Amino acid sequence: MTALTEGFLRLPLAHRGLHDVADGRPENSRAAIRAAIKAGYGIEIDLQLSRDGRAMVFHDYDLERLTGIKGAVRQRDAADLAQLPLLGGDEGIPDFAEVLALVAGRVPLLVELKDQHGQMGETDGILEQATADCLAGYNGPVALMSFNPHMVTRLAALAPLVVRGLVTCGYTAEDWPLLRADTRARLRDIPDYGPSGSGFVSHDIDDLDNPRLAELAGNGAALLCWTVRSPEAETKARKVVQNITFEGYLPALPA
Template sequence: MTLLYGHRGAKGEAPENTLASFQHCLAQGVNRCELDLHLSRDHELMVIHDTTLKRTTSRRGKVSQHDAAELVTFDARHGGPGWPQPCPIPRLEELFEQCPFEHWQLEVKSASKVRAARTVQAIEKLVARHGLLDKVIVTSSSREVLRALERHAPALSRGLVAEYAWLDPLKVARHYGCEMLVLNWTLCTPERLQKAQKQGLHVSVWTVNEVALMRRLADFGVDSLITDFPGLAKRTLSS
């Protein structure tokens, strides 16, 4: 059975990476999610995709230039689907407290050595405090982040995000002790999928928004799909 993850909550239906988006995902009956993390200036884990604020809040500057208390006052509805109420940038902790997902993919973008270490240590601490170690996997396309996970947060499960085929993703995943391979759908051939699953990897494929593609990948036997439209995906795979 193919599992479903809401991409940044329900990115196609609600403002991405906001509490409203994750609640909307849960309301569609999809209880797994994928999200993105950056550290605030005062080292709190904030749920936002870009390093900068412009695309989702129309503010200037970087996430890392603001304290968490300020970031949570910024409305992150900009450029997304229309939404009636303001949608602040959430702290990860707020989502852990309010959204009962059964599994979380937490993606960390590339970062310097120091920042990667700081980020994964903050994640491990928060995840442990909320008793979610068995419900969380930290994913990244950055070797610096995967190295930091091995070195500084070995208790956390890790996954490789692979967008391009120029490096053998299976080899890289094995090298960093990953349990999950998060593949761009264009890389998901039946051969690569079978090879990865033989290696013991859970293969999660993104971003899958078309009905025909959802069905095709489910027929291939992918372990999970990441989608902007969790309600549509749920109905498609149930029918």
């Protein structure tokens, strides 16, 4: 297990970059990433897989909400995805290698790998391998995480020197209607933290009273949370967690 570097606990993390479509900065876009760097924040991004096995910086499994075009990310090659304009901006979907070159170690980069198979089970490892390949030779502060503990475990073998963590929450039936009830019940207690070799969790702000968090913190886990949308919510969250992932406002930076 490796630990988060100091920057991940000090600099607020811009959720999907410092995005604001009113200013031409869609989520997970190069423009949003540049804005976060300029403002001095850390950055959180998401990865989905293209048809030809490339790690693409995009949140949803489906393209429609963010591009207006129906269909899964995984049904298109990376070159095609790069040409699909993000709504509210003037650029296509970036791949992970592009974003790493853009960030170039200047700020901490928290990277979430999205579950590719729908039930938080064993994976084919393609997205994990693509992610590790991009990170080979990258020297900046970076951490990897996923809701799917199997993906985190795979990353331990593929990128053993990169700190890993779990994205966690209360797994309510309302928020996770397609996930089996027994899977939701199991994941709610975060049983995979130790076996996956995790060094942190990033937990849902609406479930910070989960007693498991205090137990993990007592055993040395770093606690982050998502997604903070106001100064008032930040003040409340910081009573439990060491750092936040935010959007919709500008948190104060440390002196």
